[in-house]
Amino acid sequence: MKTFFVQIKCDLGQSYEVASALADAEIASEIYSTAGNFDLMAKFYVDDDVDVGHFVNEKVQVISGIKDTFTTVTFRAF
Structure with missing residues (x-):
């Protein structure tokens, strides 16, 4: 298995919708909201x-x- 992380920058006001769509697609094992240059990881x-x-x-x-x-x-x- 390969493990990787994707930081995601969303259109303004779309972070929760993107997170929900990602969860609904059942392709990510974990989804987090983040502060900084990206909105989600x-x-x-x-x-x-x-x-x-x-x-x-x-x-x-x-x-x-x-x-x-x-x-x-x-x-x-580790």
Whole structure:
């Protein structure tokens, strides 16, 4: 399994709608609201053969209200 995080910048006033849509899609294991440059952070797990770039492009960035994303791929949990 691959683990990665996506920080999400939402259109103004759309954070809760984006978080709900992400939860309804059942693709993220955890979704958090955040302060700073991004509004949300979501944690994802995908099978090793799944391309993270395609996953984010086709499953996350298509959600209405998302303005920008920043993906962090992880290597090991301690």
